[in-house]
Structures are given as C-alpha cells and as structure tokens.
Amino acid sequence: MQNSRIARQGLVLLGCGKMGSAMLAGWLASGLPATSVWVMDPNPSDWLRGAGVHLNGTLPDTPAVVLIAVKPQMMADALPSLQAMGGGDTVFVSVAAGVTLARMQDILGAGTPIIRAMPNTPAAISRGITAIIGNAHASAPALDEADTLLAAVGDVVRLSDEAQIDAVTGVSGSGPAYVFHMIETMAAAGVAQGLPADLALQLAKATVAGAGALAQSAQEDPSQLRVNVTSPNGTTQAALEVLMDVDQGFPALLGRAVKAATDRSRELANG
Template sequence: MSDGQLPRSLVLAGAGKMGGAMLEGWLGAGLPDGAARVLDPAPSEAMAALARAGRIRLGAEAGAALPEVLVLAIKPQGLDEAAAALRANAGPQTLVVSILAGKTVADLKRALPEAQAVVRAMPNLPAAIGQGATGAYASPGTSDAQKATADRLLACNGVVEWVGDEALIDAVTALSGSGPAYVFHLVEAMAKAGEAAGLEPGLAGRLARATVTGAGALLAQSDLAAGTLRENVTSKGGTTAAALEVLMGPDGLTPLLTRAVAAAKRRAGELSG
C-alpha cells in the first residue's frame, strides 16, 4: 500500500515478547530516540537499558500530550483492568493499533471511547526475528494516512496483509497466527517418520529441521509458486512422487490442514465472542 511514515510519538502498552520485538523493529527502522513511551508494570532489563540509553521513555508522564499512535500489546484479558490508564493515551486523533487476540474493534472502542481509528493486527511468532506474517484490519474511522502509518509500523516485523472485513481476522489467526505451530509440528512428524524408517532419533530430527528451514528459505527467495517448486523437485515415478501420492491423496495433508485451520478459526470466533 502507500508509503507510510513512522510516527513522531508513540505509546506502547505492554513490552513482553511480542511488544518488545515490535519495538526493536521500530527502533531499527529509524523511530527517533525518545519518540516511544513504554507502559509496562514490570519492564524487562532490555527495556530499562533502552530507557537509560535515551532510546525510549518508561512509564506514565503527567500532562503528556496525546500520542500519534497507541499500540496495545498487553494480555487480552487485561484490557478492562488497564482501560482507565490507557484512556489518557487515546484521543479522537490517536491511531490505536491492537494485537490483542479476540478483542474486536467494538471491544476496543468500549474500553477507549474516544478512539476513532482502530487497527486490529494479528502478527505471528517469526515477527520476533523480523520474518513475521501479519494480517490487519482497519476500522471505518481510520484515515488512509493512519492506515499507512499502521502498515509502516507492522512492516518493521515482516510481511503485512490487509483484509477488508473484520471477521476475516479469525481466518488470519487460524492460518498465519497459529501457523508457525503447524510447521513446528511438521518437523516433529517428519522426524518421527524418519525414525520409523530406521534413522537414529537425533539424526532424524536434525535432517527434518534442516529440510524445513532450507525449503522455507528457498521459498522466500524464489518468485515461483509453492506448487511450481514442488513440481520442480518431483521426478515422475521417483521417490518424491511416491510420497506425494500419500500426502496429496483424499486423506492427505490438504484436507487435514483444512480441518485444522477450520477448528482454529472456530475457536478464534468463540474467543472473540
């Protein structure tokens, strides 16, 4: 989408693993020293070190001007308890970016009644190393400039894809939000299959891990579709073709993952209420 700018002022509520990773991405992308203020009841030593170095500010500041952006990275179940303190950082012109799983735009506006522009985002674990996949939705009160700012912030941690219907955030959660766990389990399953074929467990695990990480790196560097890459490594009548007859059969990987993603989407809807 259109090029967005990093905000001049930002409040990050919650600097745990994901919030902290996002902050590191913003600072690495050029967020000015002191532009970010972090609200966390128990800041980590990493946050304290950034504050000592003048990179960020820690804690509430009496009389502080409303920030351009408020990013919510607290535990979802803590929203209601934190709402009173957060309201001082969310005015009509403030862009609210939330990564709180299960908290809808309506939930966020009830907690922060002056907020007009709300973006819901669902990052995933690889965001911690700048390789994340984030799905995002912008509420109707969000301007194009604010959406571009949100896109710029989220892109500091990887790929960003926007959906036009908030209900699709549940599908994003089921596919990419939970997806890293599916890949990790694939490595486990491949290792077990290698053991069953006669390999020593440690060797099977190392080969499975290297195979998946290598295939992922190749996929990231190639412009070819995943299906084309699969075809390119499959010789007619060969060993890969024999395995794919099982994996692509009626009880194979696609129907299995379809059921798994549907189950995750269903649960995401239940958590959203």
C-alpha cells in the first residue's frame, strides 16, 4: 500500500472505535504510512494517540478515501462536515449499518463516489468478511481501493445490488452473535449432562473454532463435512435428528433469525 493513491493523497478515518481501530491497525501493518492517515475521533484511545497518525487536526482538501466508521445515529452530524470533499475524486466508504447510498449522496452531493460496506466483528482479529456495493459514481478503481482497505481485516465480497446488503447483515453482519450464542448454549448443555462449567465452555469454544476453520480450508462443502462425521445410528446422527428437524431444528430457527435481522436492517434503512 506504500505507493498507492491512498498513501500519496491521504486517507481520512472518521470514527476509530473497535472496527475503525482494527482497520487502522491492518493498514499500518500492511505498509500504509501513519503520516498518510488523518483520524477524527472525540475519544481517542491511548493506542490511537501513539499510532503516529494525524489526530483530530485539519483534514486534507482532497484525500483519496474517506472511511466513515461512526455509529449510524451519528451520521447526520458527521457527514455535513465532509461535504466540501464531495463531488470530486475522493471516494467515500461507509461501514455504518442502515445508511443507504442514496442518503449519503443526498448529503455529500451528486457525483460523489460512495461505497457502502458491511463488515463483521471478527475484523478485530483480521478474520472478518465484508460485503461492498458502490453507487453509480464508484468506478472500478474506486471499488478496488475499498477492497484493498477492507482486505486488511479479512475477506471482501462484492454485491450486485444494494438490496442484498440487508441479507448480508442477517447472515454475516449479525452472524457472529448467533455463533457466540451457540457456544453459550452448547456449554450449558454440557453442564446439564454433568460437565464442569469451565470444561464445557472450553470444549464448546474449541469445537466451534475448529469446525469453522475446517469448513473454510476443506475442499468439501459443509454438507459433505457433516456426512463425514456422522456414523449411521451413532451419537452424531442422534443429535442431528434433533437439530435438522424441519419444524423445530436449525433450518426453521436460523431461517427465522436471519429473516428477523434482514427485516430489521431494511427498517433501519427506510427509517
């Protein structure tokens, strides 16, 4: 990233909480000079103060990218301060949930290249996945720049339609919470069957982490991996008969959960 347009013209990071800090750490580790980054944050952490970036100072007139990582409810106050940068070559990338491209364009001005992104919390350990979609003014190079920035904290996928981002929110954006709750409930079930609580939690965490890593690295799809560990009339089959029940198992439960998150994402965007 040392010789990129971002390094030459600068990058503005608006908001540096957990997600912003994770991205900034990834950029610096990949070679982006700290002197090329301007950060605006009302409550900077000690780490941010020592990162060598420009902190809460005068912003460059035409940075290459402005990445907006404030909470959605703060967007109305944050975006107007950036209007002077709109309508030109500066690419705006927003990771704020529920804030549409049209809403951002109304504030930043017609002709502004804007990219909407939906990351998830494993970005904090560079194991996230982010979906991106640009408006009509976001060129292929602009999307490539956003891809490069967001790849610092995990995988990046590109959407073909902004409407898909609500379903992305339901699957991967909110998805880590589903997995954390699964770990909780697996551990509780282990305790109910006689295990000490700390051992049950250790087993549940390691099992979910290991299965996820295997699912990512294996050539087989998850359905085949499930078959591989399911012996006929064995213990796993007994459990799967419960979990795969059409009406009360995972298919119905997760279907309702993902739909609820997707519907709420649409409500926030239209609110």
